[in-house]
Amino acid sequence: MRLLLLEDDIALQQNLNKHLTAANYLVDVASDGETGLFQGLEYPYDAAIIDIGLPIIDGISVIKFLREKNKTFPILVLTARNSWQDKVAGLDAGADDYLTKPFHGEELLARLNALIRRSAGQASPLIKNGPLSINTKSLNVEVNNQVIKLSSSEYKLLEYMMLHLDEVTSKAVLTEHIYDQDFDLDSNVIEVFVRRLRKKLDPNNDYGFIQTLRGHGYKLKRVSQ
Amino acid sequence: MRLLLLEDDIALQQNLNKHLTAANYLVDVASDGETGLFQGLEYPYDAAIIDIGLPIIDGISVIKFLREKNKTFPILVLTARNSWQDKVAGLDAGADDYLTKPFHGEELLARLNALIRRSAGQASPLIKNGPLSINTKSLNVEVNNQVIKLSSSEYKLLEYMMLHLDEVTSKAVLTEHIYDQDFDLDSNVIEVFVRRLRKKLDPNNDYGFIQTLRGHGYKLKRVSQ
DNA sequence: ATTTATGTTCAGCGAATGTTCAGTTGCGTG
DNA sequence: CACGCAACTGAACATTCGCTGAACATAAAT
Numbered sequence: 001m002r003l004l005l006l007e008d009d010i011a012l013q014q015n016l017n018k019h020l021t022a023a024n025y026l027v028d029v030a031s032d033g034e035t036g037l038f039q040g041l042e043y044p045y046d047a048a049i050i051d052i053g054l055p056i057i058d059g060i061s062v063i064k065f066l067r068e069k070n071k072t073f074p075i076l077v078l079t080a081r082n083s084w085q086d087k088v089a090g091l092d093a094g095a096d097d098y099l100t101k102p103f104h105g106e107e108l109l110a111r112l113n114a115l116i117r118r119s120a121g122q123a124s125p126l127i128k129n130g131p132l133s134i135n136t137k138s139l140n141v142e143v144n145n146q147v148i149k150l151s152s153s154e155y156k157l158l159e160y161m162m163l164h165l166d167e168v169t170s171k172a173v174l175t176e177h178i179y180d181q182d183f184d185l186d187s188n189v190i191e192v193f194v195r196r197l198r199k200k201l202d203p204n205n206d207y208g209f210i211q212t213l214r215g216h217g218y219k220l221k222r223v224s225q
Numbered sequence: 226m227r228l229l230l231l232e233d234d235i236a237l238q239q240n241l242n243k244h245l246t247a248a249n250y251l252v253d254v255a256s257d258g259e260t261g262l263f264q265g266l267e268y269p270y271d272a273a274i275i276d277i278g279l280p281i282i283d284g285i286s287v288i289k290f291l292r293e294k295n296k297t298f299p300i301l302v303l304t305a306r307n308s309w310q311d312k313v314a315g316l317d318a319g320a321d322d323y324l325t326k327p328f329h330g331e332e333l334l335a336r337l338n339a340l341i342r343r344s345a346g347q348a349s350p351l352i353k354n355g356p357l358s359i360n361t362k363s364l365n366v367e368v369n370n371q372v373i374k375l376s377s378s379e380y381k382l383l384e385y386m387m388l389h390l391d392e393v394t395s396k397a398v399l400t401e402h403i404y405d406q407d408f409d410l411d412s413n414v415i416e417v418f419v420r421r422l423r424k425k426l427d428p429n430n431d432y433g434f435i436q437t438l439r440g441h442g443y444k445l446k447r448v449s450q
Numbered sequence: 451a452t453t454t455a456t457g458t459t460c461a462g463c464g465a466a467t468g469t470t471c472a473g474t475t476g477c478g479t480g
Numbered sequence: 481c482a483c484g485c486a487a488c489t490g491a492a493c494a495t496t497c498g499c500t501g502a503a504c505a506t507a508a509a510t
Contacts, residue, residue, distance in 0.1 A: 114316040151456055166363045176247075189458065191498060213364055214466065214497065215377025376467055414469065416487060439477065439486060 001116065002026045004048040006036035006062065007078065008055055016049070019105040020112075033057025040066050047116050049108070050095070051078045052086045060086075060093045067094035067126060074115040076108075092138045094126040127162045130223025132201065132209060134162050143201055153178055154197050157190075161210070161220035170217035194218060226341065227251045229273040231261035231287065232303070233280055237326075241274070241333070248334055258282030265291050272341050274333070275320070276303045277311045285311075285318045292319035299340035301333075352387045355448025357426065357434060359387050368426055378403055379422050382415075386435070386445035395442035419443060 003020060007013040008031045020027045028043065030036035033054040040048060040062065048066070052059040063075055077090035077098045087098045096115055099108060126135050131144045139155055141148045150158065160177050161169065171190040175183050178193075198210055211219050228245060232238040233256045245252045253268065255261035258279040265273060265287070273291075277284040288300055302315035302323045315323055321340055324333060350362040356369045364380060366373045375383065385402050386394065396415040403418075423435055436444050 110317070153457075166365075168362065168364045184458095187458075188460090188498080191500090192458080194498095195500070212498070213377075216364060216380075219363060378468070412469070413471090413487085417469080417489090419487095420489065437487070 001046045002043065003028065003112075004036065004040055004043070004045045004050075005029045006031075006033065006048065006050045006054060006059065008032060008051060008053070016105070016108070019109065023109055031055070033059065033062045037062045037065055040071060041069055045071075045073045047073050047112060048075045049078065049112070050075055052090060053080070060089050063090065063093040063095055067128075070128075076111060076115060088138060092135055092140045094135070129162060129165060129220070131207065132162070132223070134159060148200055150197070150200060153193050154200070157193050157197060158201075158220075161218070165220055166222040168213050168216050168219045174217070226271045227268065228253065228337075229261065229265055229268070229270045229275075230254045231256075231258065231273065231275040231279060231284065233257065233276060233278070244334065245337075256280070258284065258287045262287045262290055265296060266294055270296075270298050272298050272337060273300045274303065274337070275300055275315075277315060278305070285314050288315065288318040288320055301336060301340060303328075354387060354390060354445070356432065357387070357448070359384060373425050375422070375425060378418055379425070382418050383422060383426075383445075386443070390445055391447045393438050393442050393444045399442070 001024070003025045005013065005016060005020070005027055007016065007029070010031065013029055013031065017027050017029055028039055028045075030039055031054075034056040036050070036054070037057060050059045050062060054062065057065075059077060063077070066075070074096040075094065077087070077095045078101055079086040079090065079098055080101055087100075090098055097111055099111060126133060132142075134141045134155075136159065141150055141155065141158065156178050157174060160174065174190050178189075183189075194210060198205070201207075202209055207221075207223065209220055209223075211221055213219060228250045230238065230241060230245070230252055232241065232254070235256070238254055238256065242252050242254055253264055253270075255264055256279075259281040261275070261279065262282060275284045275287060279287065282290075284302060288302070291300070299321040300319065302311070302320045304311040304315065304323055304325055311323075322336055324336060351358060351360050357367075359366050359380075361384065366375055366380065366383065381403050382399060385399065399415050403415075419435060423430070426432075427434055432446075432448065434445055434448075436446055438444060
């Protein structure tokens with residue numbers, strides 16, 4: 001198992017390196033974002049541990065860039081205590097878990113093991129489809145890296161379709177997904193939400209994300225990119 | 226698909242049961258670890274959903290025991306929010322994925338489907354017959370890799386015949402399949418739909434996909450290729 | 451209490467689809 | 481070969497479905 005460790009605090013870096021190596025990981029280290037990013041793009045890592053505060057390129061940007069380049073290995077971010085924003089930013093950028101400093105080496109190892117095992121099943125909170133991406137943990141939605149603000153229902157609709165790319169889904173099923181109990185069927189809520197979603201995601205209909213299949217339902221087109 | 230659901234919160238249990246059943250799973254439920262473990266050892270499940278906090282025997286132990294007895298079906302653990310220890314423990318015990326409460330039924334389904342698919346080597350929604358192919362999920366239809374746009378009824382007809390290749394099907398049966406209730410019999414709707422289908426799939430009748438058996442019905446010819 | 455965001459309902463429109471019809475074709479049987 | 485019936489065909493007609501803008505209702509935020 002090969003790891004990428006990005007940490008600029010040299011003492012901490014060496015300490016972690018020791019721990020991880022002892023746990024039979026092959027560790028590559030870097031002390032700044034640029035070097036780290038380069039390495040992350042270059043080598044087939046099984047996971048990365050990235051500190052938020054890095055010189056040259058900060059950790060968040062490194063994560064974003066790696067995800068943009070379709071690097072899917074799990075990422076664990078290290079944040080300072082009480083820095084709630086950093087955690088959120090990290091998860092938004094595509095990290096899979098976070099750890100607050102200070103922490104025990106054991107804790108790090110446990111989480112890392114879990115992440116790696118889980119990633120074998122490819123359960124990343126970040127779902128991408130061409131220029132469209134959503135984060136099922138932070139509920140962040142982006143089109144071409146532009147954040148889109150969606151209402152709760154709009155998000156639910158989109159999430160469902162992102163989890164079922166290219167599958168036709170009837171309005172009845174979509175309704176069930178938005179409302180806990182069953183709902184009045186001869187309402188056109190779904191149509192209205194779809195309308196608003198389309199408008200927000202793609203005002204000029206450049207992409208045609210959401211397609212209508214008359215008599216069947218809607219589907220979110222898979223975009224290659 | 227048969228599932229084992231171990232959850233001691235009765236409300237949640239029933240809710241999940243409803244969702245899963247609606248998604249065509251056959252669900253066995255249990256509210257404590259002992260009963261659950263017994264069932265897990267006894268029946269051939271396709272997957273299990275296990276809450277960490279269970280009476281009598283806790284979820285982690287159940288998972289460990291199942292794995293020890295070489296039960297290989299995928300296991301999804303449910304954990305409380307912020308309890309990363311539980312997640313780690315669950316994954317270490319042999320679970321394949323985790324889900325943090327509260328969650329949407331759909332997210333559960335998506336993960337579950339992913340797990341099962343991964344463990345079983347997916348069944349394809351793609352049906353091919355020579356140059357003709359349909360996708361029963363996306364409802365995409367192609368002839369020689371050229372996408373063909375069909376109306377709802379046209380698609381239903383084609384799907385039925387693709388699922389019954391080389392079988393003669395009477396107009397009455399086809400009618401029943403398109404309409405929920407029975408329909409006026411002395412109408413020539415089917416003929417009209419067949420006509421339109423033929424035109425769209427094969428304008429010059431190069432292949433002769435749909436054959437007429439006078440007095441009996443239609444059949445979709447199996448094409449070698 | 452007021453404003454703002456979100457959810458829900460409604461009605462008109464137009465295109466896509468479904469349905470009917472009438473004339474034509476052509477197979478199969480006598 | 482001729483007849484009758486089943487299927488074919490093109491077009492007209494009818495209807496449904498989804499789209500849309502807006503209004504109204506309710507919930508959340510200030």
